[in-house]
Amino acid sequence: MKRDIAIEVKNVSKKFKIPHEKIDTMRSIFVNIFSKKTYEEFKALDDVSFKVKKGETFGIIGRNGSGKSTLLKILSGVYRVDEGEVNIDGKISPFLELGIGFNPELSGRDNIFLNATILGLNQKEIKEKFDHILEFSEIGRFIDQKVKNYSSGMKGRLAFSVAIHADREILLMDEVMAVGDMRFKDKCLDVFENFKKQGKTIVLVNHSPEVIRVNCDNAMVLDGGKVMAVGDPDEVMKEYERIVNV
């Protein structure tokens, strides 16, 4: 792998077996011991290859069920590949969902520590960044309240602030820009711009061709688990619009 490449995906395929009857107890094993186990195979990703350069913002677009989330899960290490190869150079932030591990029964403060630890920070780093996280989230004096008493906006803001402080070289962003009100969104966009300036590699998954066009250096269209087009965002979005309109 060349040194200027952050993510290299080579001929990756991923299949899911969907059983017709799910066997999830010991009892059902015995009950179904002689019956044939049938399942359907679903190919979520089919021979997907692409490269993301370091410092680049790479957009992925595709209809529902096109394999975007599966791809992100493979990049973040949640799923393994069936075939092919994934090489990643740099620390990757699994931005798949905000507030992973958040517990409503804990205070905002405890949740910051919990969530940041899950995202890979150590206690010293969290203590150093705590004030920034708190300030950015605009939770203020509610930080020692239980998260179950937060509004969904507050929860989203808190989760987002922790996530952006995770300090990774490669960021996976799955439509997470949509938290908070207009003002908070502007703040998030600032952060996003900052990340770009700092030379972070960003993989942005979005449904809006406009967002990809404006923000990305390169883009890719997925459909039915296959790469339909990859390259310049303007060209790629034309292909996407063609697929959607068919």
Added chain:
Amino acid sequence: MFQFLKQHENYKELIWVLAKTDFKLRYHGSVLGYVWALLQPLAMFAVLNFVFSSIFARGGGEPFYSLQLIVGIMMFTFFSEGTSSGMKSLLSKSQLITKTYVPKWTIILSSTIHSVLTYLMSLIIVVVFFIWKGLVPSFGAVMMFLFFSFLIYVIIVSFSFLTASLFIRFRDLAMIWGVVTQMLFYATPIVYPLKTMTENMQQLLLANPLAFIVHFTKESLINDHFPDLWQINFFIVLLLLIFIISIFVYKKTSKGIAENF
């Protein structure tokens, strides 16, 4: 292929924070807090002591019967809670497996650490009981007790690694294990002294590591009587073997569980 080891350099902290969170979540919100955690084994002790002390401790039969009982109950609770929460650990933290990459073994270990924390709490009660009854065990006996507690911990860790991934596929394992632990409770000399059994039965019962551990913990703490070295070595080798097997099984069964949730 993947270089995920690089991603999470904070394993130790991750394990500790997860364990601490579980510990906090379990007992907060109630005014009595930690008392609740200890209430269940204490209530069990009260009932069993009431019923069985008249049988086993009558006329100076078993010295310090209540102490033997409380030690046995606390050790067994450590075992039963540790194994069952270890088995359920991956399922209860499914979000960490399906939404992000966290090494699965850290989740399992954090559950066992949580059990240790609870056990340490319960030991406070044991100490209070010993002070109350005025029995001071020898230094060697206390060391033996700590060592045996560690052996139970090894059993808990092995069992958790063996079953945590399997439990995701077979959800009724918890019910099966519930029945087995209940049987184990009576196959372990907790309420009765081992010597009330026939010689053959004693040998049979002692083949169960848990029975061996509980019996000789009681013997060493109360009577300052220790097991033979070869017996201890035998169980160390046995548990080590089970531990190694559990790591292999874990490696095999933990693959692809994110896909199969």
